[in-house]
Amino acid sequence: MQRKKFSRSKRKQSISLEKIFKNQQVVIASHNPGKVNEFKSLFSKYDIRILTSSDINISDVEEVGRSFRKNALIKVQSIPNDFIGISDDSGLCVKSLAGKPGIYSARFSKKCGGWYKAMEKIYEEIKIQKRPDFSAKFFCVIAIKFKNGKIYTYSGEVKGTLKWPPSGKNGFGYDPFFIPKNFNHTFGEMQHSTKIFNDHRYVAFRKLIKAHLPCS
Numbered sequence: 001m002q003r004k005k006f007s008r009s010k011r012k013q014s015i016s017l018e019k020i021f022k023n024q025q026v027v028i029a030s031h032n033p034g035k036v037n038e039f040k041s042l043f044s045k046y047d048i049r050i051l052t053s054s055d056i057n058i059s060d061v062e063e064v065g066r067s068f069r070k071n072a073l074i075k076v077q078s079i080p081n082d083f084i085g086i087s088d089d090s091g092l093c094v095k096s097l098a099g100k101p102g103i104y105s106a107r108f109s110k111k112c113g114g115w116y117k118a119m120e121k122i123y124e125e126i127k128i129q130k131r132p133d134f135s136a137k138f139f140c141v142i143a144i145k146f147k148n149g150k151i152y153t154y155s156g157e158v159k160g161t162l163k164w165p166p167s168g169k170n171g172f173g174y175d176p177f178f179i180p181k182n183f184n185h186t187f188g189e190m191q192h193s194t195k196i197f198n199d200h201r202y203v204a205f206r207k208l209i210k211a212h213l214p215c216s
Contacts, residue, residue, distance in 0.1 A: 018146040020084060020212050025049045029075040029087035031060045034172030039086065041196050042205050046213060053078065063089065068103055069153055072143040081147050086208075090140035090200060092174045094162070096126050096133040105174065116166065119177040123164045134162040136178065138200040142208055152211065156203025171195055 020026065026048050028039045040050050053060070061078045065071035071089035079085025091105030101108040101122070109118040126132050137159045145151045159181050166176035168188025176188030180198060187195050196202060 017152070017211050018148070018150055019214055020046075020048060021214065022047045023049060025051055025083060027051045027053065027056060027058075027079050027083045027085050029053050029058070029061075029079050029085050032172075035088070035201075037192075038196050038199075038201055041192070042202065046209070051083070056080070056083070063103070063107075065089075065103070068139060068141040068155075069143075071103060072141045072153060073151065076143040076145045076151060079145060081145075081149055084147065085145040086142065088140055088142045088201060088204070090138060092122075092178065093137050093139050094122060094126065095135040095137075096129050096131075097122070102139075109173070115173055119164075119166050119174060122177075123162065126162070136160060136162050138174075138178065140200040140204045142201070142204040144208055144212065152208070154204045154207040154211070156200045156205070156207070158198070158200045158203065 026043070028036050028050060030036055031053055036052050043050055056079075058078055061075055063071045063074060065074055068089045068091065072087050075087035075089065076085045089103065091102050093099040093102050101118075109115050112118040112121050126134060137157050139155070139157045141153055141155045143151055143153045160183075161179050162177055163179055163186065166188065167186050168176045168190070170190060170192060171187045175195070176186050179186050183190075183198075187199060190198075
């Protein structure tokens with residue numbers, strides 16, 4: 001029996017993804033003010049109404065996944081199907097530390113007693129390596145769940161170098177510790193309007209917008 005052959009263009013035409021339309025409500029599955037503000041800025045030109053987990057009385061969820069994608073899925077599944085939900089899981093992955101702290105980036109900070117102490121701990125761990133390598137990347141997975149329960153995920157990363165001491169009071173988390181490739185300043189030193197359109201979250205967000213926002 002001969003197999004039916006389909007052209008690439010026909011396969012593309014057969015795929016119809018769910019869309020976000022103007023003035024729809026989208027719930028960001030996060031209690032992190034810095035992360036929520038970034039999403040609000042990214043969506044600002046699209047006339048999308050942004051809510052948060054707090055706005056609909058959804059508690060923070062425990063991140064028990066073994067990957068960024070699984071944690072993003074856990075978070076977005078906390079949003080009821082009455083809403084379109086968006087979540088992300090992201091972290092700092094240090095090359096010479098085998099990708100750590102990775103999915104444990106926020107928890108590592110809490111364990112160390114704060115972001116500065118976490119950055120200092122990472123710096124010290126790199127320094128004692130035989131061949132210290134300060135290469136690192138920020139990695140992100142964004143998940144979006146529609147009212148019909150369908151979920152899509154998109155990833156993004158930005159490579160760069162860690163620096164000591166940290167510089168800048170903008171951004172949040174490990175931003176003052178990280179200089180992205182092709183820049184001379186840390187994310188923490190950048191203006192918000194510059195940083196949000198050059199970071200890992202934006203790389204993933206662009207893919208989401210291209211797939212799910214009409215005429216984007």
